Amino acid sequence: MAELRRLLLSPKRLIILLMIAVINLTLFSGYCRAEREQSVSYYNSMKMWGINVQGEEYRKRKDYLEKDYYEYLEYVQNQSQSQSILSKLEEKNDYVDRNTAKTQKDYSRLSGITLKDGENRGVNAVKDYEITDYLLLIAPLLLVLEMLADSDSAAGDLTRSTKQGRVPLCAWRIFAVALLSAASVLVLYGGNLLYTCKFYGNPDFLRSVQSIPAFQVCPLRLTVGGYLFAAGCMKALSLTVFSLLIWVILARFHTVLGWLISGVWVGTSFLLYRLIVPTAKINHLKFLNLFAALDADVFFTNYCNLNWFGHPVGFLGSMLLFCTALLLITAAFCLWLIGYAYPKKVGQSMEALKDRFAKFLTRHLPVHTLFGFEGWKLLAAQKGAILLLITGLMGFSLWQDIRVYVPVNQVTERFYESYSGPVTEEHLKKAAYIVIGEMNSIRRDRIALAKKYLLLNSTEDKAELNQIRRDISRIQANISTEQDELHLYRQLLDSMLSLARFNRKTGRGAWFIQQSAYQVFFHDSAAEHRCCTVLLLYLIFAFSGISAYDNRYDTRMLLRSTKRGRAGIFTAQAIWIALLTALVSAGLHGVYLLHIIQDAGFASPEAPAQSLQMFQWIPFSISLRTCIILFMVLRFLAATAVNAGIYAVSRFSRTPQKALLTAMVIFLLPSALAESGISQLQVLNFVRRLTCCLQ
Amino acid sequence: MANKLEIRHLSKQYGDFWALSDVSFTLESGVTGLLGANGAGKSTLMKLMTDHMPRTKGEILWNGTDIRKMGRKWRELVGYTPQLQGVYDDFTAKRFLYYMGALKGMKRADIRLQTEEMLEAVNLTQAAHKKIGTFSGGMRQRVLLASSMLGKPPVLILDEPTAGLDPEERIRIRNDIAELARDRIVLLATHVVSDISCIAKNVLLIRGGKVIAFDTPQNMLADAEGKIGEFSGTYGEIRLLQEQYPNGEIAQRKDCFVLRIAENPLPEDCTPVLDNLTLEDVCHLYLKGDRQYG
Numbered sequence: 003m004a005e006l007r008r009l010l011l012s013p014k015r016l017i018i019l020l021m022i023a024v025i026n027l028t029l030f031s032g033y034c035r036a037e038r039e040q041s042v043s044y045y046n047s048m049k050m051w052g053i054n055v056q057g058e059e060y061r062k063r064k065d066y067l068e069k070d071y072y073e074y075l076e077y078v079q080n081q082s083q084s085q086s087i088l089s090k091l092e093e094k095n096d097y098v099d100r101n102t103a104k105t106q107k108d109y110s111r112l113s114g115i116t117l118k119d120g121e122n123r124g125v126n127a128v129k130d131y132e133i134t135d136y137l138l139l140i141a142p143l144l145l146v147l148e149m150l151a152d153s154d155s156a157a158g159d160l161t162r163s164t165k166q167g168r169v170p171l172c173a174w175r176i177f178a179v180a181l182l183s184a185a186s187v188l189v190l191y192g193g194n195l196l197y198t199c200k201f202y203g204n205p206d207f208l209r210s211v212q213s214i215p216a217f218q219v220c221p222l223r224l225t226v227g228g229y230l231f232a233a234g235c236m237k238a239l240s241l242t243v244f245s246l247l248i249w250v251i252l253a254r255f256h257t258v259l260g261w262l263i264s265g266v267w268v269g270t271s272f273l274l275y276r277l278i279v280p281t282a283k284i285n286h287l288k289f290l291n292l293f294a295a296l297d298a299d300v301f302f303t304n305y306c307n308l309n310w311f312g313h314p315v316g317f318l319g320s321m322l323l324f325c326t327a328l329l330l331i332t333a334a335f336c337l338w339l340i341g342y343a344y345p346k347k348v349g350q351s352m353e354a355l356k357d358r359f360a361k362f363l364t365r366h367l368p369v370h371t372l373f374g375f376e377g378w379k380l381l382a383a384q385k386g387a388i389l390l391l392i393t394g395l396m397g398f399s400l401w402q403d404i405r406v407y408v409p410v411n412q413v414t415e416r417f418y419e420s421y422s423g424p425v426t427e428e429h430l431k432k433a434a435y436i437v438i439g440e441m442n443s444i445r446r447d448r449i450a451l452a453k454k455y456l457l458l459n460s461t462e463d464k465a466e467l468n469q470i471r472r473d474i475s476r477i478q479a480n481i482s483t484e485q486d487e488l489h490l491y492r493q494l495l496d497s498m499l500s501l502a503r504f505n506r507k508t509g510r511g512a513w514f515i516q517q518s519a520y521q522v523f524f525h526d527s528a529a530e531h532r533c534c535t536v537l538l539l540y541l542i543f544a545f546s547g548i549s550a551y552d553n554r555y556d557t558r559m560l561l562r563s564t565k566r567g568r569a570g571i572f573t574a575q576a577i578w579i580a581l582l583t584a585l586v587s588a589g590l591h592g593v594y595l596l597h598i599i600q601d602a603g604f605a606s607p608e609a610p611a612q613s614l615q616m617f618q619w620i621p622f623s624i625s626l627r628t629c630i631i632l633f634m635v636l637r638f639l640a641a642t643a644v645n646a647g648i649y650a651v652s653r654f655s656r657t658p659q660k661a662l663l664t665a666m667v668i669f670l671l672p673s674a675l676a677e678s679g680i681s682q683l684q685v686l687n688f689v690r691r692l693t694c695c696l697q
Numbered sequence: 698m699a700n701k702l703e704i705r706h707l708s709k710q711y712g713d714f715w716a717l718s719d720v721s722f723t724l725e726s727g728v729t730g731l732l733g734a735n736g737a738g739k740s741t742l743m744k745l746m747t748d749h750m751p752r753t754k755g756e757i758l759w760n761g762t763d764i765r766k767m768g769r770k771w772r773e774l775v776g777y778t779p780q781l782q783g784v785y786d787d788f789t790a791k792r793f794l795y796y797m798g799a800l801k802g803m804k805r806a807d808i809r810l811q812t813e814e815m816l817e818a819v820n821l822t823q824a825a826h827k828k829i830g831t832f833s834g835g836m837r838q839r840v841l842l843a844s845s846m847l848g849k850p851p852v853l854i855l856d857e858p859t860a861g862l863d864p865e866e867r868i869r870i871r872n873d874i875a876e877l878a879r880d881r882i883v884l885l886a887t888h889v890v891s892d893i894s895c896i897a898k899n900v901l902l903i904r905g906g907k908v909i910a911f912d913t914p915q916n917m918l919a920d921a922e923g924k925i926g927e928f929s930g931t932y933g934e935i936r937l938l939q940e941q942y943p944n945g946e947i948a949q950r951k952d953c954f955v956l957r958i959a960e961n962p963l964p965e966d967c968t969p970v971l972d973n974l975t976l977e978d979v980c981h982l983y984l985k986g987d988r989q990y991g
Contacts, residue, residue: 357826364791364826369805375796383787556783560841563747563777563854564800565769571800 005174009145010181019141019189021666025539026137026190027197028674028689032535034127034201035528035677036404043407050411066215067117074218078109101307101314108221108305108316115223117213120206124198125214125226129233129299133399134190138237138296141186142179142245149175150252153340172341176246176333183241187234195230197678211302219305222318233298239325240295246332247292253340259352280306289317290324372566376574384547384658386582393540393586400536401593404529408518408602413487417494418516422606425501425514433495440488444481451477504618512618513609519602520614520626523595524633526695531677533590534692538669540586541641545648546665547658548575554657579649583641591637595630604630616696636694644669644688700760700851701725702746702882707755709741709906716741718906720755728878730893730914731886732980733903739886740780742903743854746884747777759852773802776845780856780886782837786830790821790840793829797844808847815843818873820866834861842870846877853883859892871896894976902983910983917979921959925978926967928956944985959985 009015048055152158161167199205207227211217214226224232251267252260271291278288286308294300301321307314370378381387417436421429454474461467501512552558561567598604607627611617617629624632648665655661672686684690702724709717717738733739744750746757748764748771757764764771784793791812798808816822819839824832829840842858855874859867867889874883875896884901887893893900894914902910910917928938928945935954939945945958959981963969970978 360789360826364789367789367791367795369795369808370799372799375799378792379785383785551785555785556779556781557785558783559744559747559749559779559781560777560783560797560844561800562749563772563775563779564797565773565802567772567800570802 003174005171006178006181009149009175009178010185015141015145015182017663018144019185021663021670022137022140022186023189023193024666024671024674026134027193027678028535028539028670029133029532030127030131030194031197031201031674031678032528032532032689033131033133033403034198036532037123037127038201039528040405040407043409044405046409047407050409050414063119063215066218067119067213071117071212071218075109075112075115079106097309097312097314100312101309104307104314104316105305111223112212112221115210115212118206118209120209120213120226121203122205122214122216124195124202124205125230126216127198127202128191128194128230129216129303131194132297133396134194135237135296138183138186138190138241139244142183142241143248145179145182146245146249146252150249150256153253154256169337169341172337175340176336179245179249180238180242183245184238186241187238191234191237200679216303220302221305221316222302224302229302233302236295236298236301236321236325239329240292240298243325243328243332244292244296246329246336250332250335250339253336255352257350257353258356262352280304285317286320289321292325292328295321295325372570373574373577376571377578379551380544380548380575380578380582384551386544389540389544390582390586393536394589396536397533397589397593400532400590401597404532404594404597406522406529406594406597406601408522410516410518411490413490414494414516417491418605421494421498422515423513423609424511425498425505429514430495430498430502433491433498437488437491437495440484440491444484444488447477447481447484451481500615501613504612508612510612510623511610512612513606515609515613516605517614519598519604522602523598523604523630524614524616524696526690526693527594529597530591530594530693530695531689533594534689535673535677537587537590537641537692538644538673538689540590541583541644541648542665542669543662544582545579545645546652546655546661548579549649549652550655550658550661553653553655575649579645580642583645584638587638587641588634591634595634633694637692640692640694644692699725700882701758702852703756703758703761704742704746705756705758707742707745707757708753709738709745709750710753715906717745720903720906720908722901722908722911724882724884724899726878726880726882727898728874728883728885728893728896730897730900731884731903732888732890732893732900732984734984737903738906739903740856741906743777743856743884743886746854747775748772773848774850774852776848776850776853778838778841778845778853778855778858780860782834782841784829784837784840786828788829789826790816790829790832790836790843791825793840794844794847798847801848803848811847811849812843815846818846819843820869835863835866838862839866839870842873849881851881853877853881853885855883855885857887858885859887859889867892890975890977890980900976900979902980904984914976914979917976918974921974921979921982922971923969924961924963924982925957925959925970925974926963927970928958928967929953944981946981957981 045055152161161171205226207230208225211220211222211224211226211229217229220229247267248264251264254260255263272293274287275291275293275297278285280288282288285306288294289300289306289308301318304317306317308317308320310320368374381390417433421433423429451474454470454477458467458470458474461470498514501514504510505512552561561571604626606613607625607630609626611620611624611626611629613626647669651665651668652658652661655664669688672683673689676683676687677689704720704722704724707717707720708715720738720742731739731742741750745752746764748768759767759771759774767774788796794812794815795808798812803811813822816825819842821836821839821843824836829837832840838858838861842855845853845855845858853874858874859870862870871892874885877883878896878898885893885897897914899911900914900917901908912920928935929950930938930953932954935947935956938956939947942956942958942960945956948955948957957970957978958967959978960967961982
């Protein structure tokens with residue numbers, strides 16, 4: 003029990019869990035806000051084309067709840083019956099028969115189910131957000147690594163020499179891993195759920211999970227709350243098994259071989275889960291996989307039976323059996339190997355190989371410059387290269403997630419095509435003629451409408467009456483469209499006139515251009531915040547240890563006694579920070595910039611910046627392209643300013659871990675809280691500072 | 698002209714406490730042993746000599762030029778081994794020496810050549826590819842010593858360079874230092890007095906931030922003659938006497954116990970030790986009352 007308290011309730015463990023929760027909340031809240039923002043822009047953009055997406059979605063949802071789902075259940079039953087008849091006619095296939103019968107039986111449990119509409123977005127967001135699943139792994143794996151280091155140290159020898167220091171201690175440690183896994187799920191997954199309740203509203207936990215269209219094929223009679231609980235339990239179970247397996251492997255092959263085996267196993271499991279399609283013959287490898295269990299949702303949003311020697315077994319049942327068996331076996335192995343057996347190092351031949359390789363490398367070790375050595379310290383010794391890779395993967399994930407919708411329609415597009423460019427008298431006249439022409443057209447239509455109404459009163463022939471009524475409807479629709487167009491044309495003409503007045507007043511040559519993409523780029527957006535959250539996390543994790551690394555090994559005195567150990571080191575470190583920041587900043591901001599270019603496109607980038615109202619205060623000539631470049635430079639400078647703070651924290655911290663924690667508390671925590679809705683902390687929102695965007 | 702490092706009226710104050718007070722001495726080529734109790738001011742003196750901290754008063758002159766004015770040029774001339782084993786666990790021994798070479802502003806070819814030489818000198822060639830994190834305390838100390846000798850600086854400031862070394866290694870390192878000190882200034886702080894007695898040209902004794910002796914070991918030993926004496930008797934008698942001379946050293950002889958004391962003048966009933974005087978006795982004499990010197 004004391005071991006449990008020592009491992010789980012230590013300030014270090016609680017801080018790690020809290021920090022992971024803060025990172026998760028920051029990333030997840032950014033995801034939710036960006037999703038909502040993208041939906042709104044999508045709706046608006048579709049609205050401009052006359053498509054009411056919201057109405058369409060509502061109708062589809064209503065149809066699903068009232069009709070489509072029940073038809074689906076009926077279809078499954080009928081399909082099963084037809085399949086059964088077919089298989090009787092064709093060559094006998096026991097598995098198909100059994101599978102058909104099982105499918106029918108599984109779905110028959112759902113007869114009489116009632117569906118209820120509710121807020122689905124929150125549950126969908128919790129289900130779809132994958133980063134949380136990977137963050138869940140951190141705390142239990144860190145605990146396992148800590149326990150391994152503990153066993154290796156003199157303290158390990160000491161504990162093993164005591165009465166309770168072997169099997170009982172190991173049992174408590176296994177229990178600690180399980181509890182920490184459950185706590186991680188509760189804090190991270192639960193945190194996501196709470197956030198969505200606040201952000202989207204109550205999802206109504208008591209309605210059937212099938213009320214959410216994504217769970218249409220789920221054959222279990224579960225409520226939304228029941229599903230969330232079951233998925234959480236499955237995640238905790240898989241997390242425990244995952245951590246124990248890593249523990250056993252590293253304890254058994256306590257060398258580079260252990261890491262190699264763990265890496266190959268984790269990589270292979272991940273690829274099998276990702277690459278195998280659910281209907282493949284080898285789908286056992288996809289579903290009986292710890293990554294599938296960690297995802298958990300796959301078992302509730304798919305229906306699949308696995309073929310076990312000709313017998314169909316539900317993939318959820320198989321998975322539960324697999325996980326439980328694996329848990330028992332791994333726990334027993336842990337008890338035997340770590341608690342009972344004498345510590346023995348396996349894989350020494352691998353160590354000898356590693357030693358030979360290290361000797362070879364050392365023989366050919368290049369003599370770097372001080373700059374090169376500082377780079378090695380940052381990227382290799384402090385694992386900066388791995389961090390760069392992770393940031394790259396997160397950037398790629400953002401690239402896939404982010405979509406930019408610019409609200410434009412045919413009328414405005416046509417107008418811009420004709421008149422974008424410098425505002426000339428000729429363009430103004432032509433634009434005014436268009437407005438006048440539109441007004442005349444409306445007037446003509448109104449006269450025509452009035453005439454039709456007169457005809458309607460004077461005609462008695464039924465066929466003619468019908469024709470007149472059709473004409474009236476057509477003319478009314480025409481007038482409505484023309485009025486909308488007139489409204490748009492007037493707005494466009496007004497902005498042309500405003501630019502012309504500005505040009506006359508200041509002598510600057512502001513252009514009339516399509517501004518939507520620029521508005522999206524220069525104004526605050528949740529998507530850009532997501533990019534900046536990843537950037538801030540990179541800066542904190544990459545640079546908080548840069549100077550604390552020297553403090554940790556007490557090398558500062560030694561370094562400072564050398565010729566280049568003062569300004570030389572600082573300069574080299576500063577250049578590395580600037581280079582890496584420029585790279586990551588350009589990459590992450592570039593994700594959003596490229597999306598804008600790809601999805602919307604910047605019109606006339608050579609136009610003067612004053613063409614946009616927000617830049618009309620600029621007193622000198624500058625193009626919009628230069629503005630974009632300067633804006634990116636400004637973002638780099640903002641990141642550099644944050645780096646200065648992180649460097650100061652690092653300089654005065656005793657160890658990289660303490661520096662990381664302090665930097666997270668100073669830079670990430672207020673940002674996370676502000677991003678998740680506490681507006682009082684906006685002033686300390688460094689994510690917002692990194693965007694440099696206008697409100 | 699031989700190099701000369703002069704310390705003139707050097708003082709360092711922390712708040713109301715004077716860690717060093719009006720310290721003056723001159724170092725020339727050869728090993729100078731620095732002895733003093735914990736808190737005597739040895740580390741402060743070394744930090745001032747490596748320009749790690751500002752001094753309150755006084756001067757440190759290298760061939761007549763203040764080291765502060767020299768800045769980087771002074772640090773180029775100094776090889777330093779700190780007391781704390783400040784080395785990166787993630788570096789291999791060779792990479793660490795390369796890094797130190799780069800920090801010292803050496804040319805790449807020189808770094809490569811001298812690293813091989815120094816690894817050989819400190820007997821670490823076979824472990825050059827291993828991470829320092831896997832090294833014993835003695836091996837780490839040897840890495841530091843090698844790093845201080847890189848660039849062959851004319852001044853070596855070594856803070857307990859033989860701490861944690863086994864006897865064989867200690868002798869080897871001591872010989873290396875003696876060899877190096879033939880044409881350079883070496884200031885060696887240690888608590889192993891035998892290290893100094895074999896190779897030191899001069900010994901500097903510090904107490905309470907002040908220099909209490911700076912002389913050759915031979916002169917110090919001559920000065921101690923007649924001030925070191927021994928009582929002999931049963932264990933019980935010796936224990937009683939030790940209450941009177943708490944800094945006395947008890948030793949067991951063939952048929953009795955002795956208590957060796959350093960007093961000026963010696964008590965009448967104490968037998969003076971006339972031969973086999975050691976530098977340890979000198980330290981007892983000068984630094985008695987201090988809990989630990991070195």
